[in-house]
Amino acid sequence: MRLGRVATRDGVAFAAIEGDAGSETAREIAEHPFGTPTFTGRSWPLADVRVLAPILATKVICVGKNYAAHAAEMGGEAPADPVIFLKPNTSIIGPEVPIVRPPSSERVDYEGELAVVIGRPCKDVSASSAREAILGYTVANDVTARDQQTVDGQWTRAKGYDTFCPLGPWIDTDFDPADAVIRTELTTADGQTTVKQQSRTSLMLHGVGDIVEWVSRVMTLLPGDVILTGTPEGVGPMVAGDRVAVTVEGLGTLANPVVDK
Secondary structure, eight states, rough: OEEEEETTTTEEEEEEEEETTSEEEEEEESSOOOSSOOOOEEEEEEGGGGGEESSSOSSSEEEEEEHHHHHHHHOOOOOSOOEEEEEOGGGEOOOOOEEETTTTTSEEEEEEHHHHHEOOOOOOOOOGGGGGGEEEEEEEEEEEEEEHHHSSSSSHHHHHSTTTTTEEEEEEOOOOOOEEEEEEEETTTTOOOEEEEEEGGGBSSSSSHHHHHHHHHHOOBBBBBBBHHHOOOOOOETTOOEEEEEEEEEEEEEEEEEEOO
């Protein structure tokens, strides 16, 4: 099942996204998408609603340097254990919402990632049972003020600006994260599109189960919490007028324009 959040003329609702590409419908969920959803009976053509970030998380937990080639391009060794940090939930935006470059940063980077969405409260989850705690998966962009990350020596400011966590377009409850292509494309203002990142989730140093186990040993995870699983090599800057699109094979594409504040 594909689960999303949509804005209609009547307000905002969770919905099941059904149908083939180009003819999808959004079937309204009565309350929330956790457990077994119930439906109101209302639905809309997807083209007639605005697709929002599929979830507003209590917290966003991110894994750094989870691809060996990315660790190398950042000038360091791949860590033996997952390195985690937080993004505030105020950084979350949905598809097509502009990523806003703050005037205090001279370099803002894209980082395409696979994201895990938690489905129930959990603590001390084993890797082997992690799937039971997961609602599904979505696409993310861990936007980073790279110059501030370097200067600060820790990552909160660089990762935490409003609009620095695009998510979407929806959550897929049946997705298999074991080996999917992850790709980031950048389109410049003059219409030139370049593939900037391309890798496979099978190259993650720490798989989804191991990540959920590691994080849940540290903190209680709540329904709707999001875990970003790390970015592959090829990160680089975005400027105003660009458009960045992150695709995870089998999940969909998350695209956002870039503007200056």
